[in-house]
Amino acid sequence: MEKFKIEYINPEGLIKNPAFTNVISVSGNARTIYVGEQNSNNAAGEIVAKGDFKGQTVQVLNNIKTALQAAGADVDNIIKMTMYMLQGQDLKEGFAAFQETWGMLKNPPVITGVFVSALANPDYLIGIEVVAVVEG
Numbered sequence: 001m002e003k004f005k006i007e008y009i010n011p012e013g014l015i016k017n018p019a020f021t022n023v024i025s026v027s028g029n030a031r032t033i034y035v036g037e038q039n040s041n042n043a044a045g046e047i048v049a050k051g052d053f054k055g056q057t058v059q060v061l062n063n064i065k066t067a068l069q070a071a072g073a074d075v076d077n078i079i080k081m082t083m084y085m086l087q088g089q090d091l092k093e094g095f096a097a098f099q100e101t102w103g104m105l106k107n108p109p110v111i112t113g114v115f116v117s118a119l120a121n122p123d124y125l126i127g128i129e130v131v132a133v134v135e136g
Helices: 053-070 091-102
Strands: 005-009 023-027 030-038 078-086 110-116 126-135
Touching: 023 030, 023 078, 030 053, 053 078, 053 091, 053 126, 078 091
Parallel strands: 078 110
Antiparallel strands: 005 023, 030 126, 078 126
């Protein structure tokens, strides 16, 4: 079987930022993993870090890592991330949580960040969903 290939593309004419990639192309024998929106709940279902955007972001990132590992992947396999943040949160705190939890990824994913007026639970400050790719 043909191995899969991931191309991280930052074309001329688009902003270049070490935190994200503009375009990612996947070809070959790959398996796609979709992780639905993760919030700041622990395994017991309790909301971690109520009122603390950075603390909730850390919990969400840990939940994503757990979900990916259950499917045979890791954070380095993420190609797409969508973040839903409650309006008024400080992005600097969220970015600090990323750096402390995952570090700077060698090949950062494409990222969409959206401020929303509410999430599924009024205590949630952030929710993140990801798409990852591993060899098929």
